[in-house]
Amino acid sequence: MAVDFFASSNILFVNMSKFEISPEDCLITLEFRDSASLREVATRLNCDPSALVRKVQRIASEHGLLEKVKGRWVLTAKGHLLNRWTEDSLVSQKRLLESKPQMRIGTTMWLSEQVIVPYYQALHQATEAHYNWIVTTPHRSFETELIEGTCDFVIACGAPVDPLISYKRILPEEFILIAPKSWQKEFKKIEEQERFEKLLTKPFVRHSDMNPQEFLNLPEQITNISLTVDNIIGIRSAVSKGHGWSVVPRLAVLNELEADELIEIPYGKLKVLTQNHLSLWWLRSRKEPQQLVGKMQQWLLHSLAGIK
Structure with missing residues (x-):
């Protein structure tokens, strides 16, 4: 029955x-x-x-x-x-x-926190309030989320590999060295050319997906690793709590630098090796996201200009 x-x-x-x-x-x-x-x-x-x-x-x-x-x-x-x-x-x-149609943005936790959520109202206005926007941090790869239709856009650092996915570069991803606020006096006394050598004697907070030797163009591995974390927000928290220094995207720590909770260690000769850009991804075959790409791009550029 x-x-x-x-x-x-x-x-x-x-x-x-x-x-x-x-x-x-x-x-x-x-x-x-x-x-x-x-x-x-x-x-x-x-x-x-x-x-x-x-x-x-x-x-x-x-x-x-x-x-x-x-x-x-x-x-x-x-x-x-x-x-x-x-x-x-x-x-x-x-x-x-x-009801309004939904548009889903897949992104990282720190980009959601620093860029997308604070500037959501501008996105709402840029798309003429036509959509209900959903922001998510997927557990699967961004490419899988787009291809299977569980996300309409991805905002991430880097470029997709799958040819089914189109993308536009928005701006270069700038990395900086950060350290705990408690180290400020010590590093003020050190000449700029000696700061990085001093950092190498300090505990390092590593991102699990980053090889610091290759990323920082070092002749040998950093051995003094105090903690390994798989996300930028965790690294930011670890450094602010004094667990060591690290390398992060500037966008991820702007608020903490402004609030004087972290310090940036400037070092002009440091070569941070990255070719990544903050980029907007979408599936080539989907017409509706394709039609919104221009508005999304302008919204991101305007929002990032406001942040910087």
């Missing part, structure tokens, strides 16, 4: 994935709530009464939603419960059709 009643909670479960009760049968059953006779139902549905009789008989025999009492077709208890479900479904469908 396609309909089952869970008595303890008075919930009607309908296997909608197989449509064992068709939308037509649901609407026919719903009309019996306010109609006194089968002929009245036929009039309301604008259908032939003889054809409706056969459908009503089938609904009664297959699903037990209607029964004949004293010569009249009336709703059973299951029929009343199905009507509640049908009414809720009709209301939900109307809300869905009247």
Whole structure:
């Protein structure tokens, strides 16, 4: 039987994935709530009464939603419960059709914190308030999220590999050296050319995806690693708590530098090796995101100019 009643909670479960009760049968059953006779139902549905009789008989025999009492077709208890479900479904469908479409942005936690959420209102205005925006930090790769349709855009550092994905570079990703505030006096006394050598004697907070020797163009590995973290926010927190120094995107620590919670260790001769850019990704085959690329790009450029 396609309909089952869970008595303890008075919930009607309908296997909608197989449509064992068709939308037509649901609407026919719903009309019996306010109609006194089968002929009245036929009039309301604008259908032939003889054809409706056969459908009503089938609904009664297959699903037990209607029964004949004293010569009249009336709703059973299951029929009343199905009507509640049908009414809720009709209301939900109307809300869905009247609601704004969603656009989903996949990004990192620190970009969400520093760029996307603070400047969301500007994005809302740039897209003429036409969309409900959802910002997410996916557990899977950004490329997988785009290809499988669980994200409409990705804002990330670097470029995609899959040829199905298009992207636009927004601006270069600038990295800086950061250290705990408590080190400020010590490093003020040191000449600039000696600062980096001094840093190498201090504990280093490493990002799990970064090889510091290659990234910082060092002749040998950094061995004094105090902590390894898999995200930029964690690195920022570790440095601010005094666990060591590190290398991070400037955008990720602007607020902390301004609040004097961290210090930047300037070193002009330091060669931070990165060719990454903050970029906007989208799937080539999807028309709606493609049409929004220009507005998204301008929003990002304007927002980042405001941050800097």
